[in-house]
Amino acid sequence: MTDQPADLLAAAAQRLRDHIAADKVAIFSPAAMDAVARLIDGAARSVTAAETAAAQVWPDDPDARTAWIARQQPDAALAVARAVLGQDGGQK
DSSP, X not given: OOOOHXXXXXXXXXXXXXXXXXXXXXXXXXHHHHHHHHHHHHHHHHXXXXXXXXXXXXXXXXXXXXXXXXXHOOHHHHHHHHXXXXXXXXXX
């Protein structure tokens, strides 16, 4: 598992979809889990876009890139992704 935000978000979205496809018992309905997966996917795309933009704006300044990207992180989406992936100290 990677620590990169976009990868973390994409993995969580896929885990939700896998859960739906496996027809497992869940707290949320499949429609709700799919909606959360779509939100997390959108956050992953936003992080990837921020990384691409930062590389173009600050090609020679990795510190500026890193600082700007850190401010673009979707904290709530990352928290949900970590929970889905069992990285929040809870159960998987």
